[in-house]
Amino acid sequence: MTAQLIDGNALAKKIRAEVAERAAALTARGKQPGLAVILVGDDPASQVYVKHKVNDCETSGVRSVLDKYEATLSEAALLARIEELNNDPTIHGILVQMPLPRHIDPQKVIETISPLKDVDGFHVQSAGALMVGRAGFLPCTPYGCMKLIETTGLSLKGKNAVVIGRSNTVGKPMAMLLLQANATVTICHSNTADIGQYTRQADVVVAAVGRRNVLRADMVKPGAVVIDVGMNRNDEGKLCGDVDFAGVSEVAGWITPVPGGVGPMTRAMLLVNTIEAAERAASGAV
Ligand SMILES: Nc1nc(=O)c2c([nH]1)NC[C@@H]1CN(c3ccc(C(=O)N[C@@H](CCC(=O)O)C(=O)O)cc3)C=[N+]21
Numbered sequence: 001m002t003a004q005l006i007d008g009n010a011l012a013k014k015i016r017a018e019v020a021e022r023a024a025a026l027t028a029r030g031k032q033p034g035l036a037v038i039l040v041g042d043d044p045a046s047q048v049y050v051k052h053k054v055n056d057c058e059t060s061g062v063r064s065v066l067d068k069y070e071a072t073l074s075e076a077a078l079l080a081r082i083e084e085l086n087n088d089p090t091i092h093g094i095l096v097q098m099p100l101p102r103h104i105d106p107q108k109v110i111e112t113i114s115p116l117k118d119v120d121g122f123h124v125q126s127a128g129a130l131m132v133g134r135a136g137f138l139p140c141t142p143y144g145c146m147k148l149i150e151t152t153g154l155s156l157k158g159k160n161a162v163v164i165g166r167s168n169t170v171g172k173p174m175a176m177l178l179l180q181a182n183a184t185v186t187i188c189h190s191n192t193a194d195i196g197q198y199t200r201q202a203d204v205v206v207a208a209v210g211r212r213n214v215l216r217a218d219m220v221k222p223g224a225v226v227i228d229v230g231m232n233r234n235d236e237g238k239l240c241g242d243v244d245f246a247g248v249s250e251v252a253g254w255i256t257p258v259p260g261g262v263g264p265m266t267r268a269m270l271l272v273n274t275i276e277a278a279e280r281a282a283s284g285a286v
Pocket of ligand 1: 231239262
């Protein structure tokens with residue numbers, strides 16, 4: 001292994017400590033930050049993630065409210081609960097865990113969350129703010145990826161960055177953040193003829209597809225920064241990313257592991273957004 005490991009667990013821990021200080025300051029003024037997490041159905045992966053998020057809140061002094069519903073919950077009932085949380089002054093962030101059962105329209109759910117409490121950064125208003133460079137909540141995963149890239153000390157200005165994947169939650173906002181940092185950005189996706197042709201020119205590659213071995217050693221420029229957003233299981237049921245870690249780490253300059261890379265940072269940035277929302281509310285800015 002020649003690449004240096006980017007330690008997402010360590011950075012997330014540091015960020016949680018900073019969040020804890022800001023949370024304590026708010027709590028001392030009687031304004032403890034609060035995050036509502038809504039889980040619908042019993043998807044096992046979602047259960048694990050949500051438990052992590054609630055634990056993170058506890059260690060950072062953020063109050064969390066966990067609403068668990070049966071998979072049969074009606075869309076109308078979910079929207080009504082969100083409205084209630086929108087109007088609850090003790091709640092500063094609202095997260096509805098995805099995926100939702102098929103009879104519930106996720107876009108409708110997201111648009112019902114007040115943009116002031118949209119700590120996932122999934123609302124069209126948040127997406128629009130990012131697009132035009134205005135203040136708004138950044139989606140947690142791309143936000144965390146930018147923090148991970150920062151730790152390498154690489155300046156993105158004038159560099160080539162390739163994002164593999166074009167989801168609304170990761171790929172698209174990731175490309176926008178890299179563009180804002182003055183990188184030259186390429187988005188590759190399922191219709192891209194030869195992804196390696198692009199990634200071989202890239203100083204930074206962010207892989208966010210959701211499939212194993214999307215990025216292999218022969219596709220990477222020596223010394224490149226490689227950020228692995230993937231969260232997959234291999235044949236042995238072990239958690240693995242989109243990057244062939246063993247191969248790519250012989251070529252890259254920096255690489256994030258899975259687990260212990262982007263995942264913990266996604267959760268850390270959720271706390272940052274929640275604190276940000278609570279501070280804005282406390283300052284009467286909203
Ligand atoms: N409204 C909403 N917001 C989300 O942010 C959201 C979502 N829905 N639905 C599901 C995805 C997935 N996601 C993860 C976050 C952290 C880890 C994470 O912390 N992973 C650990 C390992 C966890 C394990 O052991 O399973 C790691 O990479 O080290 C994983 C996955 C957030 N998501």
